[in-house]
Amino acid sequence: MSIGVTLQLETDVLIIGGGMAAGWAAIAAAQGGARVIIADKGYMGTSGVTAMGGPNHWWIGPDKARREEAIARQSEKAQGLGDPEWMARILDLTWRTLPSLAPHYPFGSDGAGGTYYSGVRGSEYMRAMRLAALEAGVTVLDHHPALELLRDDEGRVAGARGHALRARQDWEIRSHATILATGGNAFRSGLIGSHTNTGDGQLMAAEAGVALSGMEFGPSWSISPAWASTRTLPYTGAVYYDADGRELDIPPSRAAGHAHHRALGHAMLAGPVMADLSHAPEALRPILRHIQPFTPAPFERRGIDLFRDRFPVKLFGEGTIRGTGGLDLADDECRTSAPGLFAIGDAATRELVAGASSGGGAVNSAWALSSGRIAGTAAARESLARKGASAPVHGLGRIAIAPHQADRAIDAAAIHRAVDHEIHGYAHVFTRDEASYAASGERLAAIWGELSAHGRARGAALVSLRETAALVAGARWTIAAARGRKESRGLHQRADHPEATGPTHRQLVSGLDTIRINTQQAEFA
Amino acid sequence: MIAQILADKCNNCAQCVNVCPTFVLDDGPHVPVVARLDACQTCYMCELYCDQDAIYVAPDQFAVEPGADPLPHLGVIRRDHGWDRPGEAGHLDEYRKLGPLLGAGVEIAARRYQAQRRSV
Known part of the structure; x- marks a missing residue:
């Protein structure tokens, strides 16, 4: 990596990732007087799951009683693992901040003479975030994936190295504060917009010694046509049939949750499952394309009337995007345990606001916005206080960069299939028990061992191989954390421990070659 | 996956x-080149941003x-978004209905399931 570095930059705040959390962090840091660089693996505006989505934000006006009621409801969903103080902060920050995007985002009507703020369409939202960041003076580097963090001789994270895909050159950016906003890990499930969500930030932070929390709360799933993941708006009223036209007994999603997905997954093991949307709300049909213009395309381009014709469906795993797991935070300004390194959005744990329930949806969006604002403000302050400081640095990346044995070709496609099987295999993921977790963990450990010993690449090939490593690491943390929590709670459901038995504890998972589990009593239970 | 430019x-x-x-x-000499099709996630962003x-x-x-014949589909996603319209054009006025319509679908499924359970 160190040879052939041709692009060298220096900044106050480096943000790795270009989704909504990155955007809000960048704007906040720039407003705090810092020079800010965003280095995104894709293109800031289209990359990540938000651009294809439609994030609704947790949205309660500044009425004390209504906010307390919302926090109480969310705390109940969080099942003893949420932090009401964090919830109050993100409610307040989201309410005050989101409307500031109005110069760049065409907020629609609320139907009552006012403006509808809480739900935004992803493609316009991310276009607006890019424009707002550029207007604030942020430097945006597209197609600049980061590969490893840098640490200086004082022990602080001091920037990152990566590869510029279009220019085909390595880069090194020195910074006084670094924010990981690389999103969650979708384990290459094919979930809409998630191809870049391979958990790169979690891998880089783990190499800096940072632990993760909440990794056991998943998986979550979204249903879509078998040939294309879409948003799920039209499917909530679906009726499901087998290939012979017999209606399947699928408990509805709201009441059943886990049982809904288990029934669908097991039916899909037996053969194609067909969805019938003819019961979908009448009001939806004429306006679907105006709400979600991407959703009709996969049907129209196949000549299918989605509200009349039956079509095969598949469950797309949502990984840690709708799970809650991510990098553990050491303080209320989104610092990690590694000095100089912050984590925000889906790269960070959502356990603080989602607890054991899904981090997906409105609470998660409010978290992304708020954690971005909080970390951006703190990183600007911290970096400006350190202006001028400069110590020698070294790269922290090891996997695929510095293998400890001879180089050997790595079959990345086979590894991706193996990760897919362990995380998404319908035959075992809905009925997990100790033996099943142990077997998954052993298979993934063997893959990690091979990668760790022999994997090495450079340039764009290194970007891909690091993604592969991050997928495996994320899968191992997920399995280890789920195995460690010997109960069922929220999204974490085990066949051998079907009840929430407590005590209510948080679980940290850490390490790469050897994975460790630590538990701590939740302070908010 | 991206099929045709x-x-x-194309300009x-x-x-x-x-x-x-x-x-x-x-980049290509006359039109861009599809160089890494295996990385395409079928997100339609290239279509949305293509003003031609x-x-x-x-x-x-x-x-x-x-x-497939692409002609009937060219530009549809872009027009449905109102991608080039100014901010005050109101093309996101229906967007507030997303949440209620999601909920309505969930209700329909739950009621239907309940009714079937009762009739068994």
Whole structure:
């Protein structure tokens, strides 16, 4: 990596990732007087799951009683693992901040003479975030994936190295504060917009010694046509049939949750499952394309009337995007345990606001916005206080960069299939028990061992191989954390421990070659 | 996956090369080149950002599909978004209905399931 570095930059705040959390962090840091660089693996505006989505934000006006009621409801969903103080902060920050995007985002009507703020369409939202960041003076580097963090001789994270895909050159950016906003890990499930969500930030932070929390709360799933993941708006009223036209007994999603997905997954093991949307709300049909213009395309381009014709469906795993797991935070300004390194959005744990329930949806969006604002403000302050400081640095990346044995070709496609099987295999993921977790963990450990010993690449090939490593690491943390929590709670459901038995504890998972589990009593239970 | 960049419509502005989140395209002499199709996630962003309506993304995200006629579909996603309209044009006025319509679908499924349970 160190040879052939041709692009060298220096900044106050480096943000790795270009989704909504990155955007809000960048704007906040720039407003705090810092020079800010965003280095995104894709293109800031289209990359990540938000651009294809439609994030609704947790949205309660500044009425004390209504906010307390919302926090109480969310705390109940969080099942003893949420932090009401964090919830109050993100409610307040989201309410005050989101409307500031109005110069760049065409907020629609609320139907009552006012403006509808809480739900935004992803493609316009991310276009607006890019424009707002550029207007604030942020430097945006597209197609600049980061590969490893840098640490200086004082022990602080001091920037990152990566590869510029279009220019085909390595880069090194020195910074006084670094924010990981690389999103969650979708384990290459094919979930809409998630191809870049391979958990790169979690891998880089783990190499800096940072632990993760909440990794056991998943998986979550979204249903879509078998040939294309879409948003799920039209499917909530679906009726499901087998290939012979017999209606399947699928408990509805709201009441059943886990049982809904288990029934669908097991039916899909037996053969194609067909969805019938003819019961979908009448009001939806004429306006679907105006709400979600991407959703009709996969049907129209196949000549299918989605509200009349039956079509095969598949469950797309949502990984840690709708799970809650991510990098553990050491303080209320989104610092990690590694000095100089912050984590925000889906790269960070959502356990603080989602607890054991899904981090997906409105609470998660409010978290992304708020954690971005909080970390951006703190990183600007911290970096400006350190202006001028400069110590020698070294790269922290090891996997695929510095293998400890001879180089050997790595079959990345086979590894991706193996990760897919362990995380998404319908035959075992809905009925997990100790033996099943142990077997998954052993298979993934063997893959990690091979990668760790022999994997090495450079340039764009290194970007891909690091993604592969991050997928495996994320899968191992997920399995280890789920195995460690010997109960069922929220999204974490085990066949051998079907009840929430407590005590209510948080679980940290850490390490790469050897994975460790630590538990701590939740302070908010 | 991205299937066609129509040479008679493309002005080679390379906006699609810029905006592709998974870096599928390279610059080309006349039109951009699909260089890494295996990285295409079928997100339609290249279509949305193409102001010449010169790109057709085929709907299957797992396999290459032969032979569809792209013409009826060119620019539809872009027009449905109102992508080029000014901010005050009201094209997101229906957006507030997303949440209630999601909920209505969930209710329909729950009621129907309940009714069937009772009739068994």
